[in-house]
Amino acid sequence: MLNLMMTGNGRLKPPGRKMTDTNLLTTITIAVFFVMYIGSMVFLGEGFLKPQTMLNLISTNAYLIIIACGMSLVMITGGIDISVGGVTALVSMSCAVYLDMHGGNVYISMLLAIGIGLAFGIIQGFLIAYLQIQPFIVTLAGMFFARGMVTIVHTNPFNVANKDFVELKDTRIELPDFLGSTNRRGRFIPAKIEIGVIVALIIVAILFCVLKWTKLGRNFYAVGGNKQSALMLGINVKRTTFISYVMCGLLAGIGGYVYFMHVGSGSPSHATGAEMNAIASSIIGGTMLTGGVGNIVGTLFGVLSLALIQSIVSSIGLDQAWWTGITIASMLCIFLVVQSIIIARRKKANLKNAAGNAAKEVAT
Amino acid sequence: MPNKKAMPPKTPLWARLTKHQIIIPIAALLLLALFNLIADPSFFKITLKDNSNGDPVLSGNLISIIDNGSELAILALGMTLVTAASGGQDISVGAAIAISGSVMLRVLCGSDSRSETLQAPIIVAFLMACLVSMAFGAFNGSLVAFFKIQPMVATLILFTAGRSIAAWINNNELPIVKDESFAYFGNYIPGIPIPTPFLIAIACFIITWLIMKFTNLSLYVQSVGINEKTSRLNGLNPEFIKLMTYVLLGLCVAVAAFIKVSRISTINYSVVAKDIEMDAILAVALGGNALSGGRFSMGASVLGAYVIQFLTTTLYKFEVNAAALPAYKAVVVIILVVLSAPTVREKLSRLGKKLHKNKAAAETA
Numbered sequence: 001m002l003n004l005m006m007t008g009n010g011r012l013k014p015p016g017r018k019m020t021d022t023n024l025l026t027t028i029t030i031a032v033f034f035v036m037y038i039g040s041m042v043f044l045g046e047g048f049l050k051p052q053t054m055l056n057l058i059s060t061n062a063y064l065i066i067i068a069c070g071m072s073l074v075m076i077t078g079g080i081d082i083s084v085g086g087v088t089a090l091v092s093m094s095c096a097v098y099l100d101m102h103g104g105n106v107y108i109s110m111l112l113a114i115g116i117g118l119a120f121g122i123i124q125g126f127l128i129a130y131l132q133i134q135p136f137i138v139t140l141a142g143m144f145f146a147r148g149m150v151t152i153v154h155t156n157p158f159n160v161a162n163k164d165f166v167e168l169k170d171t172r173i174e175l176p177d178f179l180g181s182t183n184r185r186g187r188f189i190p191a192k193i194e195i196g197v198i199v200a201l202i203i204v205a206i207l208f209c210v211l212k213w214t215k216l217g218r219n220f221y222a223v224g225g226n227k228q229s230a231l232m233l234g235i236n237v238k239r240t241t242f243i244s245y246v247m248c249g250l251l252a253g254i255g256g257y258v259y260f261m262h263v264g265s266g267s268p269s270h271a272t273g274a275e276m277n278a279i280a281s282s283i284i285g286g287t288m289l290t291g292g293v294g295n296i297v298g299t300l301f302g303v304l305s306l307a308l309i310q311s312i313v314s315s316i317g318l319d320q321a322w323w324t325g326i327t328i329a330s331m332l333c334i335f336l337v338v339q340s341i342i343i344a345r346r347k348k349a350n351l352k353n354a355a356g357n358a359a360k361e362v363a364t
Numbered sequence: 365m366p367n368k369k370a371m372p373p374k375t376p377l378w379a380r381l382t383k384h385q386i387i388i389p390i391a392a393l394l395l396l397a398l399f400n401l402i403a404d405p406s407f408f409k410i411t412l413k414d415n416s417n418g419d420p421v422l423s424g425n426l427i428s429i430i431d432n433g434s435e436l437a438i439l440a441l442g443m444t445l446v447t448a449a450s451g452g453q454d455i456s457v458g459a460a461i462a463i464s465g466s467v468m469l470r471v472l473c474g475s476d477s478r479s480e481t482l483q484a485p486i487i488v489a490f491l492m493a494c495l496v497s498m499a500f501g502a503f504n505g506s507l508v509a510f511f512k513i514q515p516m517v518a519t520l521i522l523f524t525a526g527r528s529i530a531a532w533i534n535n536n537e538l539p540i541v542k543d544e545s546f547a548y549f550g551n552y553i554p555g556i557p558i559p560t561p562f563l564i565a566i567a568c569f570i571i572t573w574l575i576m577k578f579t580n581l582s583l584y585v586q587s588v589g590i591n592e593k594t595s596r597l598n599g600l601n602p603e604f605i606k607l608m609t610y611v612l613l614g615l616c617v618a619v620a621a622f623i624k625v626s627r628i629s630t631i632n633y634s635v636v637a638k639d640i641e642m643d644a645i646l647a648v649a650l651g652g653n654a655l656s657g658g659r660f661s662m663g664a665s666v667l668g669a670y671v672i673q674f675l676t677t678t679l680y681k682f683e684v685n686a687a688a689l690p691a692y693k694a695v696v697v698i699i700l701v702v703l704s705a706p707t708v709r710e711k712l713s714r715l716g717k718k719l720h721k722n723k724a725a726a727e728t729a
Contacts, residue, residue, distance in 0.1 A: 080516075080517070127698070127701075127702065130707075131702060131705045131707055131708055132705060132706065132707055133701050133702065133705050134655055134656065134701075136452075136453075136516050137645070137649070137655060137697070137701055138698070138701070140642060140645070140697075141694040141697040141698050141701075142694070143694075144639070144642055144690035144691065144693060144694040144697075145690070145691050145694035145695065145698075147687075147690050147691070148687070148688045148689060148690040148691020148692065148693075148694065149688075149691050151685055151687035151688045152685075152688045152691060155685070155687070268687060273524070276520060276523070276524050279517070279520065280520075280524070283517075289513070289514055289517050290514075320531075320532075320536065322527075322528035322529070322531045322532045322536070323528070324528070325524055325525050325527065325528030325529075326525050326528050326529065326532070328524055328525075329521045329522070329524040329525030329528075330525070332520070332521050332524065333507075333521045336507070336511070336513055336517070336518070336521070337507075337511055340511040340512055340513055341511075343512070344512070
């Protein structure tokens with residue numbers, strides 16, 4: 001998007017005066033998150049006052065952050081990938097079977113996870129980018145394939161007992177003292193997070209840089225914004241789309257392993273609905289479904305908002321299972337409608353500008 | 365070749381058929397039938413047996429296919445319209461079935477989930493479910509038509525919330541209808557050996573066919589699907605037509621939910637009609653309809669739905685685990701969409717022409 005914008009009377013406006021849509025949507029999300037967090041601290045108190053509660057939320061949702069980052073990449077290029085939840089389940093089941101029943105090595109199980117993710121990414125990316133099949137159909141099939149494969153690999157849920165893996169799973173990273181808290185007996189408990197959180201934050205940082213400052217990242221936005229103009233600018237549209245799906249598959253593999261490290265078991269019912277949560281977080285984070293607009297930091301806050309609203313809903317007594325589904329759906333609905341209104345307004349403004357310019361040209 | 369020039373207008377029936385999109389589901393059906401015939405000829409046996417109520421009914425694999433495929437066929441009718449008009453698919457049909465099924469049970473059972481008698485006539489419950497389901501269809505449709513959200517994403521909202529809403533309507537209880545006449549619609553009416561769902565599906569198909577025949581609906585839907593701007597310039601209202609297709613799909617959903625609930629006289633919110641959205645989309649794709657909107661053929665979609673049920677029954681016959689079923693179906697979908705992708709088709713036809721040319725060259729030589 002151009003930073004220099006033409007104002008009504010033809011003067012160039014300095015950059016940064018008017019917010020771009022990306023920034024506006026991200027700002028809304030971040031503001032909503034902090035309002036919710038502060039609100040829950042003030043009105044609900046107790047658990048929400050401890051930093052550990054928030055850290056637990058992040059630990060539980062580290063895998064979702066990684067998956068949603070991949071989803072955002074794909075959505076920025078104008079596609080969608082709903083196979084990520086299935087891939088997550090497949091990765092955790094395959095790694096569990098490999099570690100427990102074939103006496104596998106932890107490092108090779110990581111490679112296995114990345115391999116599964118990459119395989120899904122490459123096949124789906126090829127079908128979508130080079131054969132030009134609708135992304136939704138391809139990845140829907142991918143999702144069902146992955147879910148079916150999970151039960152073919154192993155039918156029953158089980159916990160992994162591999163010694164090295166359990167050690168890795170139970171590793172916690174202690175944070176500086178000021179985040180810790182004292183329990184009722186007055187003993188100090190340091191704040192802890194899981195390894196997955198570090199992985200997720202590193203990935204967010206890398207992707208942020210890639211999207212902001214590399215050629216590849218800018219190509220993603222260009223392809224998502226307008227395929228035709230991207231092609232005319234000399235961007236290899238097919239390859240860019242392909243890369244976005246491969247990256248999404250790779251991230252789904254990594255996210256699957258982080259999920260596996262969190263739950264430590266394999267089960268066909270793992271990560272059900274993860275793809276919908278990932279899409280919802282990306283949308284809430286300001287990524288537009290039409291492509292070309294999006295932000296990794298927004299996605300991070302999208303995931304956190306989603307997690308926070310779930311824990312708020314359950315802590316104010318609406319703990320029946322159905323409330324979670326209904327809140328997520330209504331949140332998604334609100335953000336979708338807001339997006340569509342923003343798009344409509346931008347279109348109208350563009351039309352008005354164009355009409356104004358044309359009128360001026362006629363006058364001169 | 366003067367011979368060919370002499371009689372051009374007479375194209376043989378099979379040549380016309382191969383050009384029509386209905387050839388895709390027919391070919392798939394024949395392939396599956398052939399496969400079953402070779403593997404186990406007894407697959408096609410139909411017998412007349414007495415069921416648990418003592419009525420003679422037809423039974424056999426073929427009967428179970430036309431019985432269990434009915435909901436899918438009914439959904440495929442609505443899904444074809446939605447696909448043609450908006451160029452996207454509704455992925456919330458499974459969740460919508462859960463909602464309208466639980467509305468039906470709520471009306472039938474009243475406040476007591478174990479009541480011995482019906483609290484309301486079945487037709488009232490059915491109409492109520494139709495209304496609710498059409499309202500949800502209108503919700504999806506207005507998101508797509510007025511807010512211009514991609515159909516699959518707009519319906520994602522109901523997909524996420526649907527089963528939760530269904531559980532909420534009945535307060536998470538599982539009401540059981542004890543009246544016998546309610547079970548007729550999902551099983552057999554005494555004295556008629558053909559499963560009722562199949563009869564309902566045929567009735568729906570005939571009604572749809574009549575509507576298509578005597579109104580301009582089909583033409584309007586196709587023109588909106590092919591080019592929205594042009595159809596607006598021609599005086600159509602694309603938003604209204606899109607909205608209407610979603611409302612019609614809602615009606616189809618209510619009928620399908622009626623059959624689904626009647627089959628077992630109760631409902632399980634988390635598993636009822638699970639993954640049926642995948643099958644419905646697959647039915648439309650298998651019918652040779654473009655998933656990006658435009659031209660469509662109802663008959664092909666319905667046939668596609670039964671082909672999918674044929675596939676499911678075949679897989680069950682070979683003792684495939686029910687949970688692993690999606691993996692096999694996914695492979696079939698991928699093969700189908702790859703074959704029907706424009707780029708692949710172009711390459712294949714080019715290859716065919718080349719082969720043809722080579723052959724001709726060889727002949728002349």
